[in-house]
Amino acid sequence: MVSDSGASIAERLRRDLGRLTPNEKRAAQRLLADFPMAGLDTAARFGEAAGVSAPTILRMIAKLGFSSYGAFQDDLKAELAAQRETPLTKGMKVHPDDPLAGFAQAAIANLRATAENLPRNEFAAVATLLADPRYRLHFLGGRFTDAIADYMTAHLRVIRPDVRRVGGQPAAWLDQLLDIGRRDVVVLFDIRRYSDDLRDFAERAAAQGAIIVLVTDQWLSPISKVARRVLPAHVAVPSVWDSNAGLLMLVEALIAAVVERRGEEGRRRLEALEAIRSRP
Template sequence: MAEATPTVAEALRGQFDQFTRAERQLADALLAHYPVAGLSSITALAETAQVSTPTVVRLVKKLGFSGYPQFQARLRAELAETISSPVAKHERWAGTAPEAHILNRFADAAIDNLHRTLSRFDTESFDAVAELLADTNRQIAMVGGRITRSLADYLFTHMQVIRDGLSLVPSTSSTWPHYLLSMRPGDVLVVFDIRRYETELIRFVEMARAREVTIVLFTDQWGSPAVKHAQYVFPCRIEVPSAWDSTMVMLFVVEALIAAVQTQRWETTRDRFNELEGLFDEARLFKKFT
C-alpha cells in the first residue's frame, strides 16, 4: 500500500525540532487552533502567531507546499474530512476499492494505520502518561464519545485491577458537573474524541482544564479541537474502507499503556490480581473444570 500524505498537523509535529524559534511559535499557533487558524489570511495568521509574513511563507514551503494558497487548500480538504458523514466515507472508499476481498483491504488499511501512527509516535509522552496513571496520588477519570466510550470503558476496567482512585465518566453530559466537582489540580482526565468531534465532550475537557486537571487526549490524525486543552496528545490513524472509522490503533496504544502501568506497579497489581481471583471464585463468576 502506498504511503499516504501526512496531515498538516502530523507534518508540523514531525518537523517541529527542525524549525526556527519563530517557526515553532507559528507552528504552536497553528496547532492550538487547528485547522481554523490556517484558514485566515496570511497577514491575520502572522499577527495571531506574532511572527512576520515571511516566516509564514518559509514554514509553508518547509512543509512542502508551493505557497500559502496550496497550504490552505490542503487544510480545507482536511476540514472536509473531519466532518464527513458515514455515507460520504463509504462512497469515497467504494469509488476506489480494488478487487481484493474486504478482509484483505481492511487488514492492509489497519496495518498501514498502525505503522504510520507509530512512525510519528511520541514515546516520551507515552512514558510520561504511564507515570501519571501509575501515580496513586492522582485521581484518574476516563471519558469517550458516542463510539469511543467503549475505549474509555476498556481502559477503566483494566486499570481497576491495577489501582484505586478511578472513575468512568458516563456518556450522559447532564451528570458531568458531578464528576467535575471531585476533580482537583493534578488529577488526570483521559479523553477519546475522533471526527466528527463532539461539542459537549470538548466543553467538558475545557471545564476540566480550568480546574487544572491534566488532559490526556486520544484523537485522530486531524486532531480534535480538544487538543488545545490537552497536555498529552496521541494522534492515531483511523481511516479504513468502511463507512465507520477504525479505533484499532487507539486500542493498541491503550493496551500498551495498560501494560506499561501494570509493569510500574507490578507488586501491588499482583496482590490485587490474587485478591480479585478470590472474589471471582467466591462469586462463582467463571466456570471451573476441576
C-alpha cells in the first residue's frame, strides 16, 4: 500500500519537487512528463532517459518516502490498476486556487468552440490556396498576433516557395504593396482591439487584386469586409488579454493540411532541407 496518506504518486512528485536536488528534480520531471512509463522501467533505463545516473533515481525515490525502488514500482502499478478500473470520463477538477487549471479549461473550451464553429469548406479552401505554388504568400499580424504570423511563415517556408513576411514599421509595409497583385495571397491576423494599420494595409492590398485571408476572433475584425476568406477562432479566457491558443491550433491545422496537399513534392522539399541542415 501507499506509504503516504492517499496522495497519488504524481501529486507527491509535484509537492516534493522543491525538496529535490537539481538532478533529482530532473528525474522527477521526466517521470511526470511521461507518466508512468518511465517509472516502470529499470532504474538504470529510467536514469538514462532522464539524463542522470541510476543512484540519483534511487535517491529521488527514497526522498519521496519509498523504502526501495521495488516498493515504488509496486505502488505505481497499484495506482495504475486502480485507475484502469474507474471509467476515464472524469474531467479535470477545478481547484479554486489553481489558476493554471482554470486557464487550461478555458483554453480547451476555446479550442473546441473554434473547431466546431469553423466552416469546413472555408478551412479547406484556404488550405488549398496556401498549397498552390502559383500564388505568392504574404504574412502579417497585429500587435501580439504578429508572433503567430512569424510562426506560420517559418513553417510554410519549409514546405513551399514564395513565402514572404511583411515586416518592419507600418509605414514600411506599404513598400511591399508595390509588388502585390492578382497572384498574391495576403494572410492577415487581426484580433480584438483591431489594428487600423492592418486594416489600411488590407484595403490597399485588396484594391490591387490580392486575395485576402483573414484569421480573426469570433467577433470578426473589420478586415473581414475586404477578405476573400475568413477563419474565426475563439479567444476569450479569464485574463487581461485574450488567449491565442485556439488561433495557433487553427494555424497548425492549416499547416498540416497544406503539407497534406503538397504531397510528394512537399515531402521531397522537406527531405532536401533536412539534407542541407544535416551537412555541417
